[in-house]
Amino acid sequence: MSTHQPDFPSHAASNDVAERDEHPQRFENPGLPPHKERLSDTDERSAKRAERQVVALLVISIIAAVGGVAGYFAFDTAGGAQAVRFSTLSIGAGLGIAMLCIGLAAVHWAKALMVDSEIVEERHPITSDELTREEAVRKLTDGVADSRIQRRPVLKGALASALLLAPLPFAVPLIGNLSSDWNISKFRHTAWANRPDGAQGRRLARDPEDEPIKASDVTIGSVFHVIPHELGKLPGEEHFMEEKAKAVVLLVRIDPNELIEAEDRKDWSYDGIVAYSKICTHVGCPVALYEQQTKHLLCPCHQSTFDMTDGAKVVFGPAKRPLPQLPITVDDEGYLIATSDFHEPIGPSYWERLK
Structure with a gap:
């Protein structure tokens, strides 16, 4: 009858393993490969x-x-x-x-x-003595x-x-934008102040089609991007893009029962239709993201949020002022018109704003 004995490493084998762990196999530095001429x-x-x-x-x-x-x-x-x-x-x-x-x-x-040519530079302590500076200059040379x-x-x-x-x-x-034209009064007036001859007010038109908008075309919850009708055709509107950039408006219709209007602005809207400047009062980005459920208008640049039911007041974000409101009504043919220009400068704040 034979018995199986477990295999245990001998004392000599254990010493070999310990020696290999203490002195791992080393390789000679192969050096750099031969330089190939171009x-x-x-x-x-x-x-x-x-x-x-x-x-x-x-x-x-x-x-x-x-x-x-x-x-x-x-x-x-x-x-x-x-x-x-x-x-x-x-x-x-x-x-x-x-x-x-x-x-x-x-x-x-x-x-x-x-x-x-390949260069090998041995590591050395970084110092700032005179010899090191001279060496740096020599290397640059x-x-x-x-x-x-x-x-x-x-x-x-x-x-x-x-x-x-x-x-x-x-x-x-960049230099062109730093010109001597610092006429900030340009921000106080827009093309909405211009009146065609014999007209009651400047009609609101779709952007960019320039089609006048009737109040009956604006349903509750609908949104229109608006510019002054026939913009660029009246005196003082030769610079079309500049005038458009100041006058762009977002028009929405909200249930009149949901509107919160100041006493002096109750005639600035028409049957729940309100119009506000699209130029954010933070840094001037176009605020054009309208949330129909919350009645909030968002600026995509820095997430300033304005409540369209309450005078476009700021409810979130870095903007500090509500969006300027454009007073509107309808003319004899039912088209929406602006009764006046904005009552305050559009866009971001600047040093000479009164409020």
């Missing part, structure tokens, strides 16, 4: 060709930057939405192409022309030498020109 390192014609390619990219960047600025001025933004679209497209395309070509030129320059920019004046000139001109498509519109 074609531009051995053939001067190839290097010149790469230089011309980099210069060509930088020249394209220069042309794009100048073209973007030229396109920005070429399209008169007073000519309507199409002109604004092309002007914006020109400046954006010019800026994008200019920056893209500079990036491509930098990558191609680094890969084809700059020194690509060596870096300039490695880029070989001193041997290529055409490349150097193209790079400097591209870097100087590329920001123009961004800077020119």
Whole structure:
């Protein structure tokens, strides 16, 4: 009769395991692979060709930057939405192409022309003594030498020109908006104040169709985006987009029993139809998200929320003032008209607002 004895590691095997754990197998540092010369390192014609390619990219960047600025001025933004679209497209395309070509030129320059020798730098304590600063300056000097920019004046000139001109498509519109025109009274008056000859008031029209709106067309819960009828056809309305930006209105019809109206504003609405400026009183974004159930109007930029049943007062968000209300009624033909301009400046607050 035989008995099975469990296998236990011998004392010698245990020592071997412990020794391996204490002294894991080490590998020799393989070092860097052999440096491979590029074609531009051995053939001067190839290097010149790469230089011309980099210069060509930088020249394209220069042309794009100048073209973007030229396109920005070429399209008169007073000519309507199409002109604004092309002007914006020109400046954006010019800026994008200019920056893209500079990036491509930098990558191609680094890969084809700059020194690509492998360098090993041992770690050392970071200090700020004089020797360290001198070493840093020396490395910067060596870096300039490695880029070989001193041997290529055409490349150097193209790079400097591209870097100087590329920001123009961004800077020119910004500088243009910092003009000396600080006539803030423009915010106190809109095209709703203009009256066609012999008319009772400016008719409310659908945006962008410019179709006058009858009160009978506005059902409870419906929403209309509104502009002054025939905007741009009366004196003083030559700058159509500017006038439209100030005069845009949101029109809704609410059950009159749900409206909370101040005594001095009871005649500003018509049978539950109310009209408020679409320009948010926070930073001027268009408030156009209407919640039919809550009767709330939301600004998509910063979530300011206005209660349309209670004078468009702020119920949430960073806005501090209600939306300006446009007084409305109907004319002899049943069309909705504005009885006056807004009674307060539209848009965000500014330093000379009285309230």
